Amino acid sequence: MVDEIQIDALLAKIADETGCQLERYSGILNEEAIIIPADQLRAAIGVLQTDFDCFHLSTITAQQRETHPGEIELLYQFWHGQGFALLLRLPIPAPEVTSIIDLIPGADFYEREVAEMFGVTFTGRAETPRLLLPGDWDQGPPFIRSEETDE
Amino acid sequence: MNKISIPIGPHHPLLKEPLSMRIDISGERVLGGTLRLGYVHRGIEKMAQQRTYIQDVHLIERICGICSHVHTSTFCLAVEKLLEIEVPPRGQYIRALLCELERVHSHLLWLGILAKHVGLDTVFMHTWHDRELALDIMEGISGGRVSHAANQIGGMRFDLSPEQEELVRLNVEKLKSQVNGVLDVIENEPALRARTQGVAPVSADMIRAYCVVGPVARASGVDVDMRRDDPWPPYDQLDVRVITRPEGDAFARTLIRVLETRESLRLCEVLLENMPDGPVAVRSPRKVPAGEVVTRSEAPRGEVLYYLRSDGSDKPARVKVRTPTLAVLSLLPEQLSAIHVADIPVVLAGIDLCIACADR
Amino acid sequence: MLRGILSLLIFPGLAFQVLCGLIFEWIDRKLLARFQRRVGPPWYQPAADLVKLFSKEDLMPEGVYDLVEVLLPLISLSAVLTAGLYIPIAGFTSFSFEGDLIVIQFLMSVPTLAYYLAGIASVGIYSFLGGGRSILQYFSYEVPLLIAISGPAVMAGSWSVAQISQAQLGMGPFVIFQPLGFILAVVGLIGKLKRDPLDIPSASTEVVGGSLTEFSGAKLGFWQLTMNVQAVVGIFLLVNLYLGWLNFTAPLVVVGIFLLECLLMVLVLSGASAIFARLRIDQLAGLGWKILVPLSLLQLGFVILMGV
Numbered sequence: 001m002v003d004e005i006q007i008d009a010l011l012a013k014i015a016d017e018t019g020c021q022l023e024r025y026s027g028i029l030n031e032e033a034i035i036i037p038a039d040q041l042r043a044a045i046g047v048l049q050t051d052f053d054c055f056h057l058s059t060i061t062a063q064q065r066e067t068h069p070g071e072i073e074l075l076y077q078f079w080h081g082q083g084f085a086l087l088l089r090l091p092i093p094a095p096e097v098t099s100i101i102d103l104i105p106g107a108d109f110y111e112r113e114v115a116e117m118f119g120v121t122f123t124g125r126a127e128t129p130r131l132l133l134p135g136d137w138d139q140g141p142p143f144i145r146s147e148e149t150d151e
Numbered sequence: 152m153n154k155i156s157i158p159i160g161p162h163h164p165l166l167k168e169p170l171s172m173r174i175d176i177s178g179e180r181v182l183g184g185t186l187r188l189g190y191v192h193r194g195i196e197k198m199a200q201q202r203t204y205i206q207d208v209h210l211i212e213r214i215c216g217i218c219s220h221v222h223t224s225t226f227c228l229a230v231e232k233l234l235e236i237e238v239p240p241r242g243q244y245i246r247a248l249l250c251e252l253e254r255v256h257s258h259l260l261w262l263g264i265l266a267k268h269v270g271l272d273t274v275f276m277h278t279w280h281d282r283e284l285a286l287d288i289m290e291g292i293s294g295g296r297v298s299h300a301a302n303q304i305g306g307m308r309f310d311l312s313p314e315q316e317e318l319v320r321l322n323v324e325k326l327k328s329q330v331n332g333v334l335d336v337i338e339n340e341p342a343l344r345a346r347t348q349g350v351a352p353v354s355a356d357m358i359r360a361y362c363v364v365g366p367v368a369r370a371s372g373v374d375v376d377m378r379r380d381d382p383w384p385p386y387d388q389l390d391v392r393v394i395t396r397p398e399g400d401a402f403a404r405t406l407i408r409v410l411e412t413r414e415s416l417r418l419c420e421v422l423l424e425n426m427p428d429g430p431v432a433v434r435s436p437r438k439v440p441a442g443e444v445v446t447r448s449e450a451p452r453g454e455v456l457y458y459l460r461s462d463g464s465d466k467p468a469r470v471k472v473r474t475p476t477l478a479v480l481s482l483l484p485e486q487l488s489a490i491h492v493a494d495i496p497v498v499l500a501g502i503d504l505c506i507a508c509a510d511r
Numbered sequence: 512m513l514r515g516i517l518s519l520l521i522f523p524g525l526a527f528q529v530l531c532g533l534i535f536e537w538i539d540r541k542l543l544a545r546f547q548r549r550v551g552p553p554w555y556q557p558a559a560d561l562v563k564l565f566s567k568e569d570l571m572p573e574g575v576y577d578l579v580e581v582l583l584p585l586i587s588l589s590a591v592l593t594a595g596l597y598i599p600i601a602g603f604t605s606f607s608f609e610g611d612l613i614v615i616q617f618l619m620s621v622p623t624l625a626y627y628l629a630g631i632a633s634v635g636i637y638s639f640l641g642g643g644r645s646i647l648q649y650f651s652y653e654v655p656l657l658i659a660i661s662g663p664a665v666m667a668g669s670w671s672v673a674q675i676s677q678a679q680l681g682m683g684p685f686v687i688f689q690p691l692g693f694i695l696a697v698v699g700l701i702g703k704l705k706r707d708p709l710d711i712p713s714a715s716t717e718v719v720g721g722s723l724t725e726f727s728g729a730k731l732g733f734w735q736l737t738m739n740v741q742a743v744v745g746i747f748l749l750v751n752l753y754l755g756w757l758n759f760t761a762p763l764v765v766v767g768i769f770l771l772e773c774l775l776m777v778l779v780l781s782g783a784s785a786i787f788a789r790l791r792i793d794q795l796a797g798l799g800w801k802i803l804v805p806l807s808l809l810q811l812g813f814v815i816l817m818g819v
Contacts, residue, residue: 029232029444055359056375058447059473061458066468077456077473083381083445106362109481110473132189132510142197157636164715178643179792268716270707270789276547342708342788492640493791496716 004081005052007032013051014044025087033075033085038097041076044086045103054080060110062118064092064145071095072118090120092144099125117143154182161190165268165496168506172483176492184487186480192510199470204230204304204439207467212298214472215508217257220249221450222472223302228383229446229459230304233439242306242431243385248319248422249292249301250448254415256285257451258408259330261503262337265405268496269346274336281330288322291315306432320423327416334409347401351486351498354399361482365453365475367502370407371399377449388425389418401494404501437465450475452503474508518596518605528595532739533557535746538774539781546785557739561732569728574634580726583625583632584733590621591737595744599673601769602757607673612664615672615748616657619703622737623649626705626712630722641721645712647792648702651799652709656699658807662692662814663752672751679755686753688817692810693753695803697779700745702795704738707784711792746776 007024011034015022018040025033036044048054061075072095076086090097099122101108111122112131119141133142154177161169169190175182195214199207211226212219224246231238238246259282266274286296292311293299301307311319337343353363358371368375376393378386394410396403441463447456453475462468479502486498518524536557544551571577597611623645630642663685664670667678679685686693702709705721713721720726723734754772757765790798 027443029442031445055362057362058454058456058478059458059471061469061471061473063460063469063471066462075458077445077458079380079447079454081380083447085445104362105360105485106478106481109477130189131187132192134189142194155636155639157640164719165717266788270710270714270716271787272543272707273547273785276549280548340788342786345794346788346791491791491793493711493714493717493789 005054005084007034007084010034010048010052010084014040014047017047018043025085028085031077031083031085033087035087035089038088038090041086041088042098042100042103045076045100048078049103052080054078055104056080057104057107057110058083060107060114062114062120062143064118064143069145072120074114074120095120096123097121098123101125117141119144153177159495165499166504166506167264168504170504170506172487174487174495179492181487181490181492181495184484186484188480188506188510190510191507195511196470196472200467203437203465204467205437207470208302208304209300211470211472212300212302214474214511215450215505216297217260217505218253218450218452218455218508219298220246220253220301221448221455224250225446225448225455225457226459226470227302227304228448229444229457230439231435232444232446233442233459233461234304234435236305236433236435238306238384239430239433240385240427241310241429244422244426245292245307245311245431246302247385247389248419248426249289249299251415251418251422252285252289252292254451255326255330255412255419256282256289257503258412258415259285261408261451261500262334262405262412265347265497265500266337266343268500269343271340271343274333274340274343277333278337281326281333284322284326284329288319288326291318291322303432303435305435306430308432310431311426316423316426320420323416323419323423327420330412330416334412337405337409343405344402347405347497350401350494351490351501352398352400353482353486357482357485358399361485362478363453363482364478365449365451365503366407366411367404367479367482368453369393369395370403372397375454377447377454381447383446383448385422389421391418401497401501408503438463439465439467452476452505452508453478472511474505474511476502476505476509479503480509523595523598523600523603523605525592527600528592528740528743529736531743532736533561535742535773535777536739538777539742542778542781543785546781561735564732564735565729567728569730572634572725575725576632579628579632581730583629584726584730584737587622587625587737588733588740590618591741591744594618595740595747597672598744598747599676599751600747601762601766602676604673607671609674610670612660612670612672612675615744616660619741619744619748620649620653622741623703626722629726630712633722633725635725637719637724638722641712641718641724644718644792645705645722648705648709648711648795651796652699652702652803655695655799655803655807656703658804658811659689659692659695659699660748660752662689662811665811665814665818672748676751676755676757680758684753684755689753689810689814691806692814693749695807695810696749696753697776697783698803700749701780701783703745704742704780706780708787708789709795710789711795714789742780746773746780749776 023035025035056079058077058079063073070092072090074088078084114120116133154175156173156175160166160171171187172184174184208223212223214222259278263275263278290296293301353371355372358368358373372395374395378391379393392414439461441461443460445458447454456473458471460469537554541551594615596606597615627642627646630638663675667675705712750772759765
């Protein structure tokens, strides 16, 4: 069992490391989250691993909010004595983020799932071969809302 | 010898559910493998967004055919948190009781499958014979052997009558004595040990790198258990003993399940002993206030995570399910190297595959 | 002439051995089921299985040598049937000559070789693996088995099964003098029959159906028959080599004792498959060469010393 992570300390440390102004996201009822610029993800995870000894990525949750249809939101959900998340916002025509499978090999399946379901491109990794969708699926990422499919 | 690639799945006697692996071998040595899921992908996450919360409870029960109850419990818990309602103590206890019985049944099923995989059919038959009693107990509680339809948002859909409670108590006691014999055999059987000891060891560092959860992580000495680390009631009132083993090999993974079965039966007894009186459910409104919530519980295979976002309507805006199998499965290609072809079943069994969970 | 044909087709040939094979299979399955808290099949199940197999469509995978695929099960079946002719049944000998033990051993190995050929002649990858495993397994159990069963031959001073069986009337059952050899012979027989725990070549969770993955219909039926008859011949052989106790005058008692001994062998075989887990091929090779071979040599040396 590990001690609970100090979100404030984490926030300060990541801000320090990346030189960005970071905000907390308080939308989640029972967990903390920090909004991270997409290009600072690897730096943030580096801080997590080296300074906070936090390794457990529970999952990557992606979603497209009705209020912000122009962006895809990625929640990197961690566990270290308590749950917390890093929140990324990617613009929709070409959502793109660097892969973290060299830092966290266990992120492989989560990245592939997000890539398939939301059409997010993960750069810096070989490819994201189909994991869940059929090999001949050609209708685009199923979770993306488009004009035609909207009721 | 030349490298050959053997397909395992989507149809193979080894697999109870469809999964496709291509394993490269040279003679009797395994060089590596790749994995493909999705044969039972039903799009439950997407379907859940198009249905009401009340319908979703029943939809989510269909994610898994073994640990269906823990899925609905976690989902209901998430909705209850958004609604800011609390399940009455009696409802919590019955909910946890079913969770623990489900763990007993899942672990017994797994132990049987492991024995089958190494050609020890006798142990397989005996374990599954005892598992029947676990299923009977659950049937006595909910009327269903696998799908219980026991949860509703705000509590349980039914109460236990005093006679039912007594019957469950008696049967749990019977199951405990019955299962001890076969568990002893599994713990001490030299033939089983010869096939599992030292096979495909995984270090604690690997477990952390691959974010592995559940019994597989605990078998490598990583001390995680969401029942203790992130307890929802009544687990916060229970003293859950987390069992770990340092070895990390297939035998440790077997022992973990044996010991956890015993621990779960003990928890069942504690739950039955301290079962409070009172109502089992509170009324819940149909519409859920806007908000986001994350809940985690310990399924038989490890941490299951639900992320739920409500937009204030009677349908969820996003339901994300992370099942433990998906987390453990990422370790599989890594494990499938430098082992014997004959060890493939043992390695696969060690993971305790639930493909329907992984695919959703 | 007529007697010859009768002994080929009826007793102790085809009909008798197939019948025994079906009965033994049923007893074995029933025993195993009882060990496993199951009910087990009704008495006619093995026959029903065969009838079903023979009435099923016979598929021939593309790219295999048709003739080889058809001939292999037939050759194996005839080999084990022929081997059966040289083995006395309850003291009744149909054919016998000095050295038939060697011939029986050779004929009993034919199914294993055919199984291997079936594997490598097939286009399926599981068959290929199963075939390779069967030949590896053959090298592990065959040597200790051969050394073990030469023990009774040395003791009786003859290489004819009928003579060895006769010799025990005077000297007493050889299992008393060679308990180790008997155990080794049983292990070898389990390996030969590819039965659990030595079902490595056909382990369903590893290589699906082994060499027989691509076989179907009547061809698979003949394979099944081969296994059944091979079990019968193997059991008869070990009973004759090691378990005597046939020195009674009343023929019914002799037949009864013989049957009892055969059932005991079936019990031993089912018991072994009920309590042991399948070995890995490297574990078997280690067991065979590091433990079984030295033990069998020890037993043989002991027998030779006793003779001197």
